[in-house]
Amino acid sequence: MSIATTTPAIPDDQVVELMVQVPPGQVIKYDLAALASAFEITDPGRIAVETDGSRTALVTIYPSNPLAVMPPPTEADMTMDAYGRIVVGRYHNGRPARRKLFDPRTGSAVRALTFGTTGAGKSRTVQYVLACEKRNGIVSWYGDLKGGQSAPEAKGQVDWLATSQEEVILMLRAAVAVAQARQARYAALGRNAFVIGNPDPLLSVRIDEANRLLEKGAPYREEATYLVKELGRTGRSVGVGEELDAQAGHLEELGGSDTLRAMLKEGEVTLLRWSSSMMRQLVADGLLPAGTQLMPIPKSLKPKVLRSQFAAGAGDDDDDACDTQGTAYLLSGPNPASMMRHFRIGSILPMPGLDPEILALYGPGAPARLEDTSLEAAAEPYAARGTDDMAVLCAAVRDDQQKQVAKAQAGNGGRGAKLLEDRIRIVLADAEDPLTPDEITALVNADGGAAVRVGSVRNRLGMLADAGDVVRAGRGLYEIAR
Secondary structure, eight states, X not given: OOOOTTXXXXXXXXXXXXXXXXXXXXXXXXXXXXXXXXXXXXXXXXXXXXXXXXXXXXXXXXXXXXXXXXXXXXXXXXXXXXXXXXXXXXXXTSOEEEEESEETXXXXXXXXXXEOOTTSSHHHHHHHHHHHHHHTTOEEEEEETTTTOSOGGGTTTSSEEEOSHHHHHHHHHHHHHHHHHHHHHHHHHTOOSOOTTSSSOOEEEEEETTHHHXXXXXXXXXXXXXXXXHHHHHHGGXXXXXXXXXXXXXXXXXXXXXXXXXXXXXXXXXEOSOOHHHHXXXXXXXXXXTTOOOOOOOSOSSOOXXXXXXXXXXXXXXXXXXXXXXXXXXXXXXXXXXXXXXXXXXXSSOOSSSOHHHHHHHOSSOOOOOOGGGHHHHHHHHHXXXXXXXXXXXXXXXXXXHHHHHHHHHXXXXXXXXXXXXXXXXXXXXXXXXXXXXXXXXXXXXXXXXXXXXXHHHHHHHHHHHHTSEEEEETTEEEEOO
16 A cells, blocks of 8 residues: 555544555555654544455544543443344444344353453453443353452442452352253253243353463463363353453463464454554464454553653653553454444542442342352352352362372372373463474473473373374374364
């Protein structure tokens, strides 16, 4: 794409829309800074660029940044429509930005992911969706792995609030048990899809700061990864959805990229301000087509202005507040390359206690509760939520984990926390491509455990392949079974 140097100046009081194409056989690319310079625009936030991933781009130029100011949501925004969607904000062109809480056309619960760097507005986004779930009669199970600080207003507004890794493990175990119980119950009824309230409510299981639970070295990573996968497999058709909210880093920090590939491709994915490594991962995992460009979300809406050291007031401090919270891309929506911004959620300035505006979003009354027919499956952890008994159950989870680690250490001569079979599984689960025994051996030896020889790895690979845990992907190549 090229723009003549004689391009006329863009009027400051009009919205200008340009359709741009490159010749057949080429893929359109753009440089936002060069584009702004060509149109003599000092604030790149005035320009919105959308591409079709091929030859065409739509360039819209506004008199000012169209996402600078956002209103709070209305009741209508928070109410699910006939397609199971809520309005979460606005696109740059003023159109409503929607995400699904449920898919009534397929009878499927939603799997969702929300990524964002620190200060990107992830916690406010989570609060809004939790409030919408309450208003729409959805049972919310919420694990806040920041000790309850991410969304303190959620206490008393959700059916289950967990604030430790141990309690989140108990929550996930209960959710999988509920999904399996519903599966058996629905099979007996001849139902192959979910209908809200017929007779059960939709259940949403959300883990905030999920990277703390699923990152390498986390104490419950292996079990948590299994439970997230299992819930994803069994929950959709029985009305049990799940969402992971995490810092935008590497997907390997969330149990390995294989854990999330299906969720990324089929779920509701919200990308707030991101890191460059996250963008590379999203393209590599096939969520975004190769060559897709998303305009970076700046940390501040304030355009950079050069100021001479000799100018009056040159030494004054500028306001460098981060004021793009909530700006995002809805990658699973119909306009994945179109920048949007979430509604303003809560008070503008920090509050000394609970935020009354956020509390008002949840509305009056108690949250929806799990149906009586699933109470037996949810078992003791569900009954103990919000009581002193939960501390006893969490202590039991910690003790059991410590015993397993001690047993593994003893079984490996006290030299490592995991058996060789487990170490091989972890290496293959984290790998993007099939590996040779030599490559697997090198990665196993880099995990901090006891050193092993390639012959031992080959023997274990054969055992794992016979057991169905590992697949022979080619001559001398192995990968984890999907």
